[in-house]
Amino acid sequence: MADAMHGADHHGDGETRRDFLMMTTAAMGAVAVGAAVWPLIDSLNPAADALAVSSTELDISHIAVGQAITVMWRGAPVFVRHRTEKEIKEAQDVALGDLPDPQADKDRVKKPEWLVMVGVCTHLGCIPLGQKVTDKKGDFDGWFCPCHGSHYDSSGRIRKGPAPNNLAVPPYDFVSDTLIKIG
Amino acid sequence: MADQNTPHTEITNPLLKWVDDRLPLVTMMNHATVDYPCPRNLNYWWNFGSLAGFCLVLMIATGLVLAMHYTPHVDMAFASVERIMRDVNFGWAIRFVHMNGASFFFIVVYIHIFRGLYYGSYKSPREILWILGVVILLLMMATAFMGYVLPWGQMSFWGAKVITNLFSAIPLVGESVVTWLWGGFSVDNPTLNRFFALHFLLPFVIFGVVFLHVVALHKNGSSNPLGIDMKGPQDSIPFHPYYTVKDYLGLGAFLTIFAAVVFFAPDYMGHPDNYIEANPLQTPPHIVPEWYFLPFYAILRAVPDKLFGVLAMFAAIAVLFILPWLDRSPVRSATFRPVYKWFFWVLGVDCILLGWCGANAPDDVWMGMQFVVWSRIATVYYFVHFLVIIPYLGLFERPKQPPASIAEAVLGGGSGAAAAATAKPMEKA
Numbered sequence: 001m002a003d004a005m006h007g008a009d010h011h012g013d014g015e016t017r018r019d020f021l022m023m024t025t026a027a028m029g030a031v032a033v034g035a036a037v038w039p040l041i042d043s044l045n046p047a048a049d050a051l052a053v054s055s056t057e058l059d060i061s062h063i064a065v066g067q068a069i070t071v072m073w074r075g076a077p078v079f080v081r082h083r084t085e086k087e088i089k090e091a092q093d094v095a096l097g098d099l100p101d102p103q104a105d106k107d108r109v110k111k112p113e114w115l116v117m118v119g120v121c122t123h124l125g126c127i128p129l130g131q132k133v134t135d136k137k138g139d140f141d142g143w144f145c146p147c148h149g150s151h152y153d154s155s156g157r158i159r160k161g162p163a164p165n166n167l168a169v170p171p172y173d174f175v176s177d178t179l180i181k182i183g
Numbered sequence: 184m185a186d187q188n189t190p191h192t193e194i195t196n197p198l199l200k201w202v203d204d205r206l207p208l209v210t211m212m213n214h215a216t217v218d219y220p221c222p223r224n225l226n227y228w229w230n231f232g233s234l235a236g237f238c239l240v241l242m243i244a245t246g247l248v249l250a251m252h253y254t255p256h257v258d259m260a261f262a263s264v265e266r267i268m269r270d271v272n273f274g275w276a277i278r279f280v281h282m283n284g285a286s287f288f289f290i291v292v293y294i295h296i297f298r299g300l301y302y303g304s305y306k307s308p309r310e311i312l313w314i315l316g317v318v319i320l321l322l323m324m325a326t327a328f329m330g331y332v333l334p335w336g337q338m339s340f341w342g343a344k345v346i347t348n349l350f351s352a353i354p355l356v357g358e359s360v361v362t363w364l365w366g367g368f369s370v371d372n373p374t375l376n377r378f379f380a381l382h383f384l385l386p387f388v389i390f391g392v393v394f395l396h397v398v399a400l401h402k403n404g405s406s407n408p409l410g411i412d413m414k415g416p417q418d419s420i421p422f423h424p425y426y427t428v429k430d431y432l433g434l435g436a437f438l439t440i441f442a443a444v445v446f447f448a449p450d451y452m453g454h455p456d457n458y459i460e461a462n463p464l465q466t467p468p469h470i471v472p473e474w475y476f477l478p479f480y481a482i483l484r485a486v487p488d489k490l491f492g493v494l495a496m497f498a499a500i501a502v503l504f505i506l507p508w509l510d511r512s513p514v515r516s517a518t519f520r521p522v523y524k525w526f527f528w529v530l531g532v533d534c535i536l537l538g539w540c541g542a543n544a545p546d547d548v549w550m551g552m553q554f555v556v557w558s559r560i561a562t563v564y565y566f567v568h569f570l571v572i573i574p575y576l577g578l579f580e581r582p583k584q585p586p587a588s589i590a591e592a593v594l595g596g597g598s599g600a601a602a603a604a605t606a607k608p609m610e611k612a
Binding site: 135 | 271272273274276
């Protein structure tokens, strides 16, 4: 057998023992390089300290009706709005068929008067205006992104402009009536 | 057997060939790593060149990622390194590979250098190849030193202070030079920032010099254990597969040892004091550099004069630059130099002795003598070796007769199997 193999090394035109060895060596080498490179790539993922600060608690007792505040969560703004009756009604009365990204208002809130969402435009990441009383709120009494002109309604849903999706709702819970935990 | 020496890599892919006819990258790679004709008698000591190249790539890859996590500021550097160790995914592994990679890089390069010393690889026509190698060594030392400062531990800080203060030995302008190096009146944030920038830059400079080193190597081909030139195709074999497979085997052995240290003794070659944050108000009781600087550190301390100590330390490397002209012996390999061979080993022992002296406090006593006395003897011998013994041997040593050709030596004269090879007409020296 050894002789047959040996002969194949030098005279065979097709598959040879050396071809087989070359391919298995290359395959094992690829596995080894992959295993060596993975830690380098994975190290660029969020580190333990970044993961540890991924929840934020917020006392909402001082937020009056019609008022909105912005808090920082994972390096991005979260809008917390104490909605008025008018805003709630506007949000609930919209026909889902009119929405580019159809979603009912009740699916976006835990309590109708409190709207909590990530204040990052789903187009290219700017922060929409609308938190301050003096801000331009767009055509739908919600938020307006000044970068490329996306209009969001009083439920934070995209109504007009280039943004593809509604403003995202982060995971959050009411720890009590006056305390919410985001993340 | 005859087709071994002819280039066996033709580009068949038409697109690749179109590109290669205009930008001959594939052809260059083939010449450098596939068809490159090597002496057929290279032994495992010739593995260390490619291993050094591997170490450089390893250091650049891990260093790039570490730089993405590190903060070069005196208030945050130490904590950012601890964050790498504790919080960053695989950060501990990447840092330990980088840290021990530096040590292993020096191990590999020192073996590479001593291989050159033994086999006379620095001799004509490879003087520039050798000089570029010494330049790489100097750049490595600068890079390693500045890298050691970055974690901003006690050894980082005081190492930086001591090494930068070497330049204060320069007459007249010394103090100004040191202030300039520091960017202030002590080792502080500006020093750390510039060391970080340079520590990032220098590996790429090394990469460039390595490229020149390889260009110079391929101009005249590798030296070999017999120290005689290749005289024809019967003396050479192509780099691939013969030396790729040999290099890979060596790489496997290297990685096994390296992994054992990284995973089981990652701090063995470090100093525990460097896990104490830098304190400019307190010097650790016993300052030692990283092990790879110990012989030079011993030479520095051996000389009882500041300026001359510094000069001696730099001269210990500078003497390597002129080695090709100090060694007048026409025979390269120590195999055929019966006297030099012994002095080579004595030099090896002398360097280890210097390292041992550098690792210990000068006033401590070892085998009945203070270390400072040992280091003086070893320092004097180091320079005597290069400046007296080597030139003297070149004139008075009687070398043995090297074989007429590599093929003759490797394949043996007269044995049946090799008869065909030795029967080829060969140019006799």
